[in-house]
Amino acid sequence: MSPSTIGLAILLLGILAIVGTMIRVRSRTAQKLFLPVSIIAGFIALILGPQVLGRLGEWLGWDALVEGGIFGGGVQEVWGELPGLLISVVFAALFLGTTLPSPKRAVKLLGPQLSLGVTFASGQYVIGILLAVAILVPLFNVSPMFGALIEIGFEGGHGTAAGMAPVMQELGFEDGGDLALAMATVGILSGVIIGVIGVNWAARRGHSKTLDVSANRDPEIARGLYDSEQPSGGSLTVRTESVDSLTLHIGIIALAVLIGQGLLSGLQAIEQWLWADTIEIFEFVPLFPLAMLGGVIIQLIGDKTGLARLIDRGTMERIQGLALDTLIIAALATLSLDAIVDNLWPFIILAVAGILWNVFVLFFLAPRFIQNFWFERAIADFGQSQGVTATGLLLLRMADPHQKSPAYEAFGYKQLVFEPFFGGGLVTAASIPLIVQLGPYPLLIIMAVLLVFAIASGLFYFGKRASFDLERQQ
Template identity: 35%
Template sequence: MFPTGEVSDDAVTTLLFSVAALGALLLAGVLLRLGLGFLRRLFLPAALIGGVLGAVLGPHGLGLFPQGMVDTWATFPGTLITVVFAPMLLGVRLPRVRETYQLVAPQLLFGYMGDLLLIGVPLLLGGILLTPFLGADPMFGTIIEVSWPGGHGTAGGMGAVYGDLGWNGGGDLALASATFALVFGIVVGMVLINWGARRGHLTQLGGGSPEGQRSSDIVPGDDRASSGSVTLNKDLVDNLAFHGALIAVAILFGWVLQHLLELLVPGMPLFPLAMIGGGAVQAVISRTRLGDAVDPRTLRTIQGWALDVLVVAAVASIAVPVILDNALPLVILLLASALVTVGFFAWAGPRVFRTAWFEQAIVNFGTLAAVASVGLMLLRAVDPELRTVAGRAYALRAPFFSPILGGGLVTALLPALASTYGPVAVGGVAVAGVAVLYVLARVLRLWTAPEPERQPA
């Protein structure tokens, strides 16, 4: 039922050495980003840089790292993704819907419609064209939802899920897709910002560029934020150990859920259930004296560490031959998804958002095309002081969106659904969901005619 078997001393030592090597690659990524200006201008994270370096030094590159070590790294993402997901609902208090409806409803509408399009269109394309004519796996279209809104972390973690469903190359293709999406989101996002400035769509016309806001990756002393607060006396327990224990209980709760659901949903991955376990732990602990001791920043720190190591391990262990063997269907899928993302931004943005439409749409574009950090980077490029409602509205939508799509529960179940019911059926349901949301938006008057363009002064 549970993995309680003995692990040998040699296995633990091998594991420690593998983790140490990943740490060295992560540090190398930091040094490369600090030393090479173009990497900073591209906003490539150190974890991705370190992972690429590991792949270059691996068996498909220079051969410094042996295949056995790379195979060990390949097992990390499927485990670490559980540590990333478990604290998502810990320390979270959902905002009151009535108070935030005007801000959250348009954000949720745009987010859900855009994400469902990135599920439906790739799956339909895969089921109608890529699978019958190019021999792609029926789950091929799912890699866009997994890797674009989900990012490298979800893509790496889902590799084990694809493997359990009989498609061993799914994780590697998702990682390649996530890398393309990261560059696409940044480059095309900046192109859209320049277009928006020329057309007079920016509310804060003097927004500036990301490069001007941050001249160095080393944060000055006066601007350094804390990564967590000590909420319990040291003679009771260390702060990091306490929050690590909360995550551990959430994961154990997820394991119990996985065992109970095994008869109904065979092959259910652990990480979304660990997230539910985190919500259960939060519901219980919030009713005790320890409720005030839960520090979200400490939880995010643990989550961030796991995500960085996950990305390094996933990218460093990527199977290059699998990508080359699937190059043509992958390129077709990526180009189609890029057109969908840009088209949806231009079509829905001015119709869904009544105030600061460009700022609210661009942060969602970055999130759909890559990850939340890219969306926020693009938002800071057009609204550096966060004077518009975009930042607050985007933050308020997170509890109602992130646990479900863009790396949430539906994302985790998508490969199994496509494998069971077929890509055309699942893709059709997703596109139908977009149509239903559009009709609902018209009924609730959340969909309006775009305002006339204004020229910048």
């Protein structure tokens, strides 16, 4: 793989992003579905690549298109490696530039929000593993690892799916990465569609104190452009005579990734020393959740030493957004349609079950967990549990465009407690190795116990307490 091929592959990703942006601006269908540009561009690359155009070329006898479509085999090879690298950048920047609350304060303020998030995530494991052991493995002879696909694809999104692909392949689940990416695509599309329907339903039925349905029709939001006020993408924290602020922030992310690699290597060494003869978990845990912990360590040190002022959250979000957009385009461009076709019915069963579970939690459990502003606070978690955090914030912006509810604050602090474990955190990273090493039942039992605890705490403790606190503050 030559340097020029690597450079060309990266340039083509930028061109695809421009094409995707033009389609989003002009396509009413894309606007109504609130499709992210990265997904539009990824599907374009998939169609023009070997999976679609390449097969058409094979049928027509155009051998030049078979290996890599119009992009070539070398570009496809580069794209195939990018997701596993960029996911560590995304997670390393997750908490850099944020204010980290104490666990005691987070639990006190966000008990019902945390219970709701854990209910979404642990339920996806319980539903998925139950379906795997009861139906999918006996009837379709698939791997028990199928049971983790809902949480990896829905709660984790495209980034986590791409990051977990090498682990699944190493453990014998060759189609797992492609199936998880497809699951993430189904999740984000269904999440936006159901979320938009839910926003309009809540407005008509009076289930919200802040809902403004006109936000759905905001042309700026639909087109994905700022026509008037343009918010800043970040602030300079160092003088450019010394070093560019972007360079410094990239270096901080690099340090976080290296700290994560050190943590992972240390855990793997301890495992080899103590219990590797019985079970190996950290041997197969990917780097990105530890890179996230590396970012947390840097932020904690910065808060203690006063150096946190050098870390700008807006700049970190721009780097994180670039890495995530690039990751999604590259991952979808190299998606294997054969994996989906070969496992079509198990995939459909899991996807439908995951969607039904999330809808049940949103419309049945959430009002009982959260008595005040329940829809605003629940729609963000629903969007995240179907796709990515950005989906949840998009739906929340539609439901509460003027930030009149405590939903933004509650969701933000809940992420600090939730993200290290689910949606690409330690639990997600360890789920596949646990299933392989111990079988599906131990993970099923753990997630079932966690699910019961989350539902019980949401119904009988946190929900009622949060209602009292909100009423006292008003």
